[in-house]
Amino acid sequence: MTILNHLTEGPESAPPLLLGPSLGTSYALWDEVAPELSIGHRVIRWDLPGHGGSPAHLISAGATVGDLADLVLALADSLGVERFAYAGVSLGGAVGLHLALHHPERVSSLAVICSSAHFNGAKPWEERAALVRAEGLAKLADSANDRWFTGGFTVPGLVRDHRDADPEAYAACCDALAAFDLRDGLAGISVPTLLIAGRDDPATPPAHLREIADAVPGSTLVEIPGASHLAPAQCPEAVLTALRAHLGGGARRGMAVRREVLGDAHVDRAQARQTPFTARFQDFISRYAWGEIWTDETLSRRERSMITLTALIAHGHYEELAMHVRAARRNGLTPEEIGAVLLQTAVYCGVPAANSAFATAQRVLAEEDGAGS
Numbered sequence: 001m002t003i004l005n006h007l008t009e010g011p012e013s014a015p016p017l018l019l020g021p022s023l024g025t026s027y028a029l030w031d032e033v034a035p036e037l038s039i040g041h042r043v044i045r046w047d048l049p050g051h052g053g054s055p056a057h058l059i060s061a062g063a064t065v066g067d068l069a070d071l072v073l074a075l076a077d078s079l080g081v082e083r084f085a086y087a088g089v090s091l092g093g094a095v096g097l098h099l100a101l102h103h104p105e106r107v108s109s110l111a112v113i114c115s116s117a118h119f120n121g122a123k124p125w126e127e128r129a130a131l132v133r134a135e136g137l138a139k140l141a142d143s144a145n146d147r148w149f150t151g152g153f154t155v156p157g158l159v160r161d162h163r164d165a166d167p168e169a170y171a172a173c174c175d176a177l178a179a180f181d182l183r184d185g186l187a188g189i190s191v192p193t194l195l196i197a198g199r200d201d202p203a204t205p206p207a208h209l210r211e212i213a214d215a216v217p218g219s220t221l222v223e224i225p226g227a228s229h230l231a232p233a234q235c236p237e238a239v240l241t242a243l244r245a246h247l248g249g250g251a252r253r254g255m256a257v258r259r260e261v262l263g264d265a266h267v268d269r270a271q272a273r274q275t276p277f278t279a280r281f282q283d284f285i286s287r288y289a290w291g292e293i294w295t296d297e298t299l300s301r302r303e304r305s306m307i308t309l310t311a312l313i314a315h316g317h318y319e320e321l322a323m324h325v326r327a328a329r330r331n332g333l334t335p336e337e338i339g340a341v342l343l344q345t346a347v348y349c350g351v352p353a354a355n356s357a358f359a360t361a362q363r364v365l366a367e368e369d370g371a372g373s
């Protein structure tokens with residue numbers, strides 16, 4: 001089966017993030033945003049059928065947003081991606097809403113940008129589809145700047161993509177917009193959801209995003225001043241800031257990993273000791289050390305423990321070492337393996353450092369042994 005044209009960026013082991021485009025554009029819509037997001041994600045941005053590099057035959061007249069969602073799932077399957085974060089603009093956002101409602105097991109989080117749960121009924125899209133089927137896209141592309149951007153802003157490449165899209169595929173996407181109305185399903189969306197509205201978006205004004213925010217439990221709404229319909233192209237920094245905060249979920253995810261590695265008792269004690277003076281530092285640790293580094297699956301937790309033990313010994317942090325000997329046991333290192341790591345530090349960190357480390361580790365392992373017996 002032919003799949004959607006796409007571009008993959010970022011480490012293969014990072015959490016996958018799929019980015020969907022709007023009608024008439026291509027994955028170049030994400031040019032100013034995707035490279036930044038790919039620092040912490042395996043970003044996969046895709047083209048609509050007949051747009052950018054995707055074959056037009058993937059869609060036909062009378063298509064639905066569900067059909068496009070199936071193509072996105074087929075793309076994810078082809079890349080071995082089971083579960084992914086999703087962000088989409090306009091029609092791409094509608095695809096995200098459909099996925100979150102009908103395939104929640106595949107979607108870890110959703111960001112809906114300059115989009116809607118309905119696109120003002122069927123009529124305008126039926127008319128546009130008929131126009132494009134009759135006359136092609138050149139005339140419509142001439143007005144793209146007014147529909148997509150504010151104040152003389154443009155992205156020539158996106159306007160070119162609009163002009164070059166396949167008219168039949170573009171019209172079929174209009175058919176999908178005409179038939180789309182997910183308002184009744186919004187309350188059933190349970191994945192963490194972010195809505196981003198362009199304050200000056202004539203196609204899907206902020207009221208459309210507000211309607212989704214009011215209905216999707218626990219969702220967040222961000223409104224971007226100065227943005228029209230293609231906010232990621234016109235206001236990439238604002239979109240990035242909102243997406244980073246949404247996707248990071250760093251503190252929450254970090255706290256979960258911190259508990260798995262250090263144990264509930266330790267984390268509860270640290271939390272109880274937290275004061276307004278230390279709160280920002282604790283948050284930093286949870287988000288950065290645990291939410292970004294320890295969650296990165298490039299290295300296993302066993303490997304991360306070995307590295308951490310070595311670094312702590314090298315710097316003489318013996319209190320932290322005790323904590324990380326316990327963590328190393330929780331991450332699956334045997335006492336013999338911990339001993340082998342410490343022995344190696346005698347070579348690279350010095351015998352006195354390893355001497356102190358052996359004393360600390362011996363005490364901790366004996367305590368653990370006592371607690372276990």
Ligand SMILES: O=C(O)CCC(=O)CC(=O)O
Pocket residue numbers: 021022023024089090091092147177203204229
């Ligand atoms: O190009 C436009 O006029 C906006 C079309 C729209 O609202 C659907 C989309 O951008 O995907």
